[in-house]
Amino acid sequence: MRHQSPVAALVTAAAVLLLAGATSAAAQESHIGNLTGHAASGKKLYRRYCVGCHGPDGDGNGENAQWIDPKPRDFTAGLFKCRSTPTGSLPTDQDLFNAMSRGFVTTNMPMWLPLAAQNRADLVAYIKTFSPRFATEKPGTPITIPPEPAVTIDGILRGRATFQKLECWKCHGPTGHGDGPSASTLTDSKDNPILPYNFAAGLPRFMCGATNQDVYRDFMTGLDGSPMPSFADQLQPAEAWDLVHFLRTLQPLDTPEALIWRQWVATHGSELKPIGPDNGGK
Amino acid sequence: MVRRFAFLRFSLLGFFILALAAPRAAAASGSTGGFAVAARGTSAAYANYEAAYAAAAHTNAAIPAFARKYGLACSACHTAWPELNAFGQAFRDRGYQLGNEKDSPIWQNPSYFPLTARMTPQWHRESANQQTVDVVPGDTASGTVQRTLTESGFDLSGMDLWMAGTLYKNISFVLLPSSDENAQWHFEAAFVRFDNIANNEWLNFKFGKFELDNLISEKRFLFLSGNGGSYLSYHYVPPGEASNDFGIGDNQIGMELSGHSENSYTRYGLAILSGTDGNPDIGEAPSYDADLTLSQAWDAGALGVQRLGLFAYLGQRPTYYETSGGAAIPGTGAGNKGFYRVGLAGDFFLGNNLEFMPFFMHAYDNAYLGTNTPSNVALPAGAQAPTWNGAFLESHYYVNPQLVFLGRYEAIRMSQQAVSGTPSDLGNQDALSLGARWYPIMFSRAGLAWDGEWSIVKTNTGGPAAWSNSVMIALDFDF
Numbered sequence: 001m002r003h004q005s006p007v008a009a010l011v012t013a014a015a016v017l018l019l020a021g022a023t024s025a026a027a028q029e030s031h032i033g034n035l036t037g038h039a040a041s042g043k044k045l046y047r048r049y050c051v052g053c054h055g056p057d058g059d060g061n062g063e064n065a066q067w068i069d070p071k072p073r074d075f076t077a078g079l080f081k082c083r084s085t086p087t088g089s090l091p092t093d094q095d096l097f098n099a100m101s102r103g104f105v106t107t108n109m110p111m112w113l114p115l116a117a118q119n120r121a122d123l124v125a126y127i128k129t130f131s132p133r134f135a136t137e138k139p140g141t142p143i144t145i146p147p148e149p150a151v152t153i154d155g156i157l158r159g160r161a162t163f164q165k166l167e168c169w170k171c172h173g174p175t176g177h178g179d180g181p182s183a184s185t186l187t188d189s190k191d192n193p194i195l196p197y198n199f200a201a202g203l204p205r206f207m208c209g210a211t212n213q214d215v216y217r218d219f220m221t222g223l224d225g226s227p228m229p230s231f232a233d234q235l236q237p238a239e240a241w242d243l244v245h246f247l248r249t250l251q252p253l254d255t256p257e258a259l260i261w262r263q264w265v266a267t268h269g270s271e272l273k274p275i276g277p278d279n280g281g282k
Numbered sequence: 283m284v285r286r287f288a289f290l291r292f293s294l295l296g297f298f299i300l301a302l303a304a305p306r307a308a309a310a311s312g313s314t315g316g317f318a319v320a321a322r323g324t325s326a327a328y329a330n331y332e333a334a335y336a337a338a339a340h341t342n343a344a345i346p347a348f349a350r351k352y353g354l355a356c357s358a359c360h361t362a363w364p365e366l367n368a369f370g371q372a373f374r375d376r377g378y379q380l381g382n383e384k385d386s387p388i389w390q391n392p393s394y395f396p397l398t399a400r401m402t403p404q405w406h407r408e409s410a411n412q413q414t415v416d417v418v419p420g421d422t423a424s425g426t427v428q429r430t431l432t433e434s435g436f437d438l439s440g441m442d443l444w445m446a447g448t449l450y451k452n453i454s455f456v457l458l459p460s461s462d463e464n465a466q467w468h469f470e471a472a473f474v475r476f477d478n479i480a481n482n483e484w485l486n487f488k489f490g491k492f493e494l495d496n497l498i499s500e501k502r503f504l505f506l507s508g509n510g511g512s513y514l515s516y517h518y519v520p521p522g523e524a525s526n527d528f529g530i531g532d533n534q535i536g537m538e539l540s541g542h543s544e545n546s547y548t549r550y551g552l553a554i555l556s557g558t559d560g561n562p563d564i565g566e567a568p569s570y571d572a573d574l575t576l577s578q579a580w581d582a583g584a585l586g587v588q589r590l591g592l593f594a595y596l597g598q599r600p601t602y603y604e605t606s607g608g609a610a611i612p613g614t615g616a617g618n619k620g621f622y623r624v625g626l627a628g629d630f631f632l633g634n635n636l637e638f639m640p641f642f643m644h645a646y647d648n649a650y651l652g653t654n655t656p657s658n659v660a661l662p663a664g665a666q667a668p669t670w671n672g673a674f675l676e677s678h679y680y681v682n683p684q685l686v687f688l689g690r691y692e693a694i695r696m697s698q699q700a701v702s703g704t705p706s707d708l709g710n711q712d713a714l715s716l717g718a719r720w721y722p723i724m725f726s727r728a729g730l731a732w733d734g735e736w737s738i739v740k741t742n743t744g745g746p747a748a749w750s751n752s753v754m755i756a757l758d759f760d761f
Contacts, residue, residue, distance in 0.1 A: 041634075044634065044682070045634070047357075047682075047683065048355075048357040048358065048683045049354075049355075049357070049358050049369070051355070052353060052354055052355040052358070052725060052726045053353055053354075063725055063726065064353035064354075064725075064726045067353055068353055103380070103381070103382055104382065105382050105383050106382060106383050106384060107382060107384075108352060108353055108380075108382070108384070109382070110352070110354075110369075110373075110380040110381070110382060111372075111380070111381060111382075112369065113372075113544060113545040114368040114369045114371065114372040114545045114546055114547070114587070115368060115369060115587070116368075116581045116582070116583070116584075116585075116586050116587050117581055117583075118581075118583050118584050118586075119586070119634070201383070203383050205383075
């Protein structure tokens with residue numbers, strides 16, 4: 001057995017300590033653009049704004065959690081729905097910042113945009129201290145979202161076929177009402193019942209944003225902690241965009257996709273086979 | 283608050299009453315006490331004394347019903363309740379909605395009821411000098427003398443019963459029956475509001491009785507005591523004037539168009555209001571007032587969100603009425619003359635702990651209003667439009683969300699008296715208020731605050747200055 005010299009041992013120990021310290025320090029800070037958030041400041045803000053739902057330990061067991069559906073996020077698990085990073089990886093600080101600023105539609109998580117950006121950055125830094133993952137792992141690399149192609153009826157129809165093929169309808173329902181055959185059985189990572197997104201509700205926002213890019217990102221990264229998986233391995237970018245355009249037609253809104261879709265259905269609707277288990281084609 | 287002063291419009295019309303104005307909001311809801319009533323109208327400083335004796339009067343807007351609905355702690359929307367922070371302001375501007383598509387009452391448990399009750403048991407001490415009393419109590423022939431009167435004791439505030447919430451997505455309401463400490467009720471606020479008209483956050487419409495869109499709200503501020511529990515500037519009436527009892531701090535009746543950016547950093551409000559200072563009777567003034575407010579906030583990094591705003595209130599009041607047997611007939615007001623209040627206000631933070639709220643207002647009343655002269659007769663010699671300036675600086679130091687220290691200095695300065703030759707400083711006022719509020723509980727169901735205040739007001743009377751001061755210790759609870 002080879003013995004390490006005392007000097008080398010000291011250097012190694014110092015390096016380990018420095019690395020650990022640096023990692024820990026990184027977990028105590030957030031970096032959003034040119035903002036640096038500090039966990040110490042965030043702790044005070046967390047007490048003011050967040051503790052009622054997310055709890056003093058960040059485990060989602062705040063005093064009000066028992067009344068909330070869906071339940072508040074458990075920060076200790078280090079699982080976050082809205083990310084720009086691949087499934088299973090940590091979100092970037094910007095992801096957490098965006099989620100906090102935007103809020104989550106159909107939940108109790110409000111839009112904290114009125115808070116000063118520095119405050120939100122501080123809160124991000126503090127939220128990261130709840131999970132040991134942030135002390136030992138780096139965030140994933142954000143996925144690349146290619147430019148959105150023009151909306152065409154052919155693309156929408158391809159997206160519809162993808163919706164059928166990937167069995168999105170099992171949760172979201174054949175018409176996007178969130179009433180698929182599996183919908184009632186879904187649970188999140190903490191075994192709490194969870195409902196799939198109801199496109200037919202006509203909400204102007206999705207869970208992780210309002211734009212087509214946000215929808216694209218949702219199914220290419222998955223919503224970790226929920227039953228919504230990542231389809232990054234099953235979808236090519238073009239297919240993903242087609243699916244985005246089809247999903248827009250499920251909304252009772254006057255989106256460009258919906259207008260094209262309605263026009264086409266008015267003359268070709270009889271050619272469509274219903275989405276579901278018996279669908280065999282178009 | 284409003285009705286109590288309505289009598290002035292008629293009984294004092296046309297006369298120059300040398301009684302100084304006072305913080306009427308506090309007086310209106312407050313206790314007067316037996317000997318205070320006996321002294322009514324006998325002293326120029328009496329009004330101040332009456333105000334100083336007022337029990338804490340709050341028609342303030344800290345609404346735990348919202349906290350219960352959304353599960354947010356008081357501190358989420360309030361720097362210290364009832365004062366709103368930037369998030370609370372945005373919530374209010376959206377029509378009491380978070381905007382997460384769960385605001386409609388259909389999402390609520392049917393047992394949920396949007397009701398909030400607020401009251402403030404207290405001990406307070408009130409003292410005022412320059413009070414005209416009989417030399418021998420009960421002997422009106424003994425002459426009068428100026429004395430300092432002081433009283434103290436346990437007391438109650440008035441009570442607010444807030445009902446507020448959404449009727450539907452983007453349709454909300456507020457109903458606020460409010461009583462004085464003797465359970466004399468009135469409607470302090472009652473309105474329906476439509477938000478995001480045509481999916482546009484710049485188009486929101488409110489109809490009913492509501493608070494003016496004051497950047498520094500007196501309905502949501504942190505002082506409660508008789509002297510400190512109102513802004514002098516918001517209720518000031520210049521010496522001798524009785525024709526115009528408008529107060530920019532009083533809730534008004536009318537309609538308001540308002541709008542805001544997504545984060546409510548940019549805001550505007552334009553209101554058309556009955557010229558009745560919030561009195562629900564339509565007959566008191568055949569005129570309409572207008573109120574315009576603009577404010578812009580900006581994110582100053584580590585300093586926090588800063589806000590600066592402008593306001594302009596333009597109004598008219600009648601100067602005479604048709605009479606019957608010499609008595610004014612309600613609803614027949616004529617000879618309207620104008621007045622305005624313009625100014626600016628700010629809400630500035632130095633980090634998350636220190637807040638400064640400066641306010642400045644310039645005020646003008648027409649000479650006919652200032653001298654209580656019917657416009658169908660000539661102005662008395664030397665009559666001119668009274669003008670004055672009001673300003674204050676209020677500061678809060680938030681040790682944490684559950685402890686805040688308060689301070690405020692306010693000054694009123696007459697810049698032109700209604701009658702030339704009147705001492706230029708007659709009616710000038712200075713006020714200093716200090717206090718602290720401690721919230722032993724801070725969660726999403728109810729609120730409790732220990733409130734301690736000291737405040738003092740000096741009023742120039744033309745002779746020795748009149749002083750009044752208040753000490754108050756209270757438990758302010760809100761469920």
